[in-house]
Amino acid sequence: MNFMEKKTVFQKVKRDQCIYLIKLMVFMEVLQSWLTLFLLVLVLLYRIKLKKKKNIVIVFFGDGATEEGVFYESLNFAALHKVPIIFVCENNGFSVYSNLEVRQSSKRNNVTIAEGHGLNTLKGDGNDILEVYDLTKKAIELIKQGKGPVYMEFDTYRWLEHCGPDDDDYLGYRDEKEVKEWKKRCPLKNYQDFLIDEKLINQDEIQDMTSKLDKEIEEAVQFAKSSPFSKKELLFSTVYSN
């Protein structure tokens, strides 16, 4: 997508939608969560008005999940019955500490695997917000046109540890240079810079949103901390439904 198209897209998109996205973006930055892409796509789709009343299902998973047998079974079933489902693979090259090379042949291609099962496929840069938006829109169109399920794959990277809020690069399981390169491709920072350049947002607005979100998060954390734990009875009342 070139500069002019981006601008046009933004002129079409209402300002408040931009701000919504930025709010989310800033929110995510505050949380330092790598789930950004994950949630962004979900949010984007949520805000898209579907003309049909029928629902579309989106399922997110990592590159490791594509090695499970049930993945192939799901692709097959979805294509067989033209299920309105979008499979989204966030390929970050790792399954905890195991990199892609020890898990998949270099000749393997998930996109052609999905194609081979009968699905439509799309692939893109998972750290480019506009590209993700654009491809997701295409995926939804395909389903609305009755063309069957879609497999989307986005290349991305994990900054922090697989599970938890900390950095674990001190373990030395991946190349420092690689981590640095990917951090330059931060979707949040790059998108923010773009919006500032396009004069769609200014620093004051960013500051204002940041402090409002900080407050909201702090309130949520306090609510969680001050909420009581469940009572013992809940253990036994949630085994079987009456």
Next chain:
Amino acid sequence: MNSKSRSLKFSEAIQEATALALRKDPSVYIMGLGVPDPKGLFGTTLGLEAEFGSHRVLDMPISENGMTGVAIGSAISGMRPILTHQRVEFALLSVEQIVNQAAKWFHMTAGKKNIPLVIRMIIGRGWGQGAQHSQSLESWFAHIPGLKVVMPATPYDAKGLLISAVEDNNPVIYIEHRWLHNTFGEVPEESYTTPIGKAHVVSEGSDLTIVAHSYMTIEALKAVKILINEGINCDVIDLRTIRPLDIETIISSVEKTKKLLVVDNGWMHFGVSAEIISIVSERLSTSLETNPKRIGIEDVPIPSTRALAKYVYPTPIRIAREVASILDQEIEIQDIDENIPTDQPDASFTGPF
């Protein structure tokens, strides 16, 4: 039994229960390998596709894991699926879905999302079924909180338990024995339920309590006939439900007879008989007059050849001898007639497996 009742095969009773469930509730559907087949899954699904259509009576790709996931997903969205497996062993490919998903959602959602799923599984026997097509794994599923496990032994209960299972809001594993499919019994025409969690005292006697389930209930009843001629009268309890176990019915009987023999339909170790004897021992050990005993499948993989398979299963004669031994009584039983087929339930059974 109130209204009109007639003699029906176990397999026909299952078909009837399924048809009634599909008629009553549009959210019920049935899916499995060969469900719409001309043979109708040993007769249990005949005519269903013609009446209810292929969107409610479904064949499926040979993807047990994925399809169980699909069934669970549909249950989450308000459907009430019946999933079938022609052998218990095919369900093994989907144990993660059963144990980690179906059995856990109600707990994990703190009681907000229940999974009303029925999974039918068939135990094979004879005709060379062998090690991988004849296992009786009810104890595996009965071990899991969140699952229910039922095993009818009569056509009446085959229908009643299936209707109950479909109406139950929890995942129910419904295990049927292939050798029961062609057995006959009185079955009412109308819809009725057999309560899940309630055993049935099939015959009464105060000498000893026999607890059995599935095909072993039939074998135990044959043993009881032999024993009556020897003046021995037993309580026979047909479990009907494995989980939740009707321990009170068992306790009542053993309090009376003070002697217990459990006839296990599967391997004994870590199985159904282990559980029953454990609970009875916890509650009645000081009032028992004899050690509780069990008889079940030999602790080996089940062989394909009938030459070896005949050593592996409890038989009416072995059960009768076990009872006599517990009672320290001499009985006269003729040895097995070598001409009686051991690889079929009876001479009329001509297959298929």
